[in-house]
Amino acid sequence: MNSLFFRKMVVALTGLFLCTFLIVHLSANFILLLPESMARELYNSYSTTLRESPLIKIIAYVLYAAILLHAFYALLITLRNRKAKPEKYVVNHSNENSTWTSQNMGLIGTIILLFLVLHLANFWARIKLGIGEEVGLDALGNRDVYEVAYTLFHNIYYVIFYTLISIPLGLHLHHGLKSAFKSLGFYHKKGLQLLAKVSVIYAVIMGVGFGIIPIIVYFK
Amino acid sequence: MKVIFKIWRQEGPNEKGTIRDYEVDGLNEDMSFLEALDHLNELLVLKNEKVIAFEYDCREGICGQCGVFINGRAHGPHDNITTCQLHMRSFKDGDTIVVEPWRAASFPVIKDLIVDRSALDRIIEQGAFITAKTGTAPEANSILIPKETADRAMDAAACIGCGACVATCKNSSAALFTAAKINHFNSLPQGKAEEHKRVAEMMFQMEIEGFGSCTFTGACEVECPESISITNIAEMNARYVKSKLLK
Incomplete structure (x- = not known):
């Protein structure tokens, strides 16, 4: 169970789960772009529904586990891979045979992980754990999560940071999505060609989507 | 010059x-x-x-x-x-x-530019052959193999074991080499009898030789003199999963 293949399987499966999660996450975030009168109530009632659903509670734990396992096993793989190439080339033009992203998934992943710590501190810790500044209630008595996002994205530094981080996110997703399928053994030739295109579309939607929401909210 | x-x-x-x-x-x-x-x-x-x-x-x-x-x-x-x-x-x-x-x-x-590539030989020793005695060369069409299958096996068999895939891979992964050897045999009827054992043992050997994991940078297929496609690695992974499930 500790074979290299098993580790790759864990990273691929958790990666695909996280890819699916991001679709739901981004879809919900689009509510933030509606006019405020609609957005606040809709977003708050949506997040209350999520918090109170027993099914979502289970999925939330799966999500935490997926993030930790993905990072942990990716780290194990990276350390072992480094050991497999102890001496580097004096001259290496790897950009001529592969993309920069594919050569630096570990670095990009680490940047995203660091962002995630801040992101969880911004939202999850305040809303779910009640750490930090208290979150108020809206007119319907739901926790005012919209206000948390609205306030955060009226701080220009956070807007810039959240927008910039969507670039490594998009790159990571582009390489990760198509590679996960190959790691799991998907080798249908036409299917892989389609998958390559789907990965680009998916990564662009995720990158642009998550990147543009803070900007639009800032100007609201 | x-x-x-x-x-x-x-x-x-x-x-x-x-x-x-x-x-x-x-x-x-x-x-x-x-x-x-x-x-x-x-x-x-x-x-x-x-x-x-x-x-x-x-x-x-x-x-x-x-x-x-x-x-x-x-x-x-x-x-x-x-x-x-x-x-x-x-x-x-x-x-x-x-x-x-x-x-x-x-x-x-x-010494200088010469490296010891015997790790690749030891992967081959784990199963890149069939154990049945084949005797002298049989009539070519006594076992019917669809053209497409024969072509796929031949594309994989083209690997000359130069080690460029390992050399160029940032992880020093021997996945393209091992996949080529496995797919060559496992896609042909002669190799079927030992297919699961072959995948498991060759991939195990690849691991204990200290090669890294494949992270699909795609560098190997660009440097491979025989243009062996990286899709072979995905196919090897599928064969590995199958071998574990059918064990």
Whole structure:
């Protein structure tokens, strides 16, 4: 169970789960772009529904586990891979045979992980754990999560940071999505060609989507 | 034609190596890269210096013996060729050419540009053959194999074991090599009887030899002289899952 293949399987499966999660996450975030009168109530009632659903509670734990396992096993793989190439080339033009992203998934992943710590501190810790500044209630008595996002994205530094981080996110997703399928053994030739295109579309939607929401909210 | 070679010199497996500069004149662009190294070695002999050790055999792109890292690429600046197929016309007069041995923990340097690739042989020993006695060559069509299957097996069988995939891979993964060997046998009826054992044992050997994991950078298929597709690695993974499930 500790074979290299098993580790790759864990990273691929958790990666695909996280890819699916991001679709739901981004879809919900689009509510933030509606006019405020609609957005606040809709977003708050949506997040209350999520918090109170027993099914979502289970999925939330799966999500935490997926993030930790993905990072942990990716780290194990990276350390072992480094050991497999102890001496580097004096001259290496790897950009001529592969993309920069594919050569630096570990670095990009680490940047995203660091962002995630801040992101969880911004939202999850305040809303779910009640750490930090208290979150108020809206007119319907739901926790005012919209206000948390609205306030955060009226701080220009956070807007810039959240927008910039969507670039490594998009790159990571582009390489990760198509590679996960190959790691799991998907080798249908036409299917892989389609998958390559789907990965680009998916990564662009995720990158642009998550990147543009803070900007639009800032100007609201 | 004149170039400046910067070549990795290392006396032995446990010695410390270093890059040494050699200015070489009198080359012409029709020389193969190996002939240019021969020319340099002749000059070194005349100067009573130790010649540069490098590997070669057929010098026509089919044996997989030659293989060095040239100016940051496995087998030089072109895609999908061996070092012996590289010619000096790919360089300009006055160019600096950096020549290094394959780098991987599983490929220790023996001397100068020669590395020990026996780790690949040990992967083959785990199952890249069939145990049945086949006797003399049978009638070619006694076992019917669809053209498409035969082509796929042949594409994988084309691997010459040069090690460029391992050399270029940032993880020193031997996945393309191992996948080519496994898919070659497992896609043919003769190899079917031992397919699950073959996948499990060859992949296990690949791991204990110290090669890294495949992270699908795709560099290997660009450097492979036989243009073996990286899809082979995905296919090997599928075979591995199948072998575990059917065990």
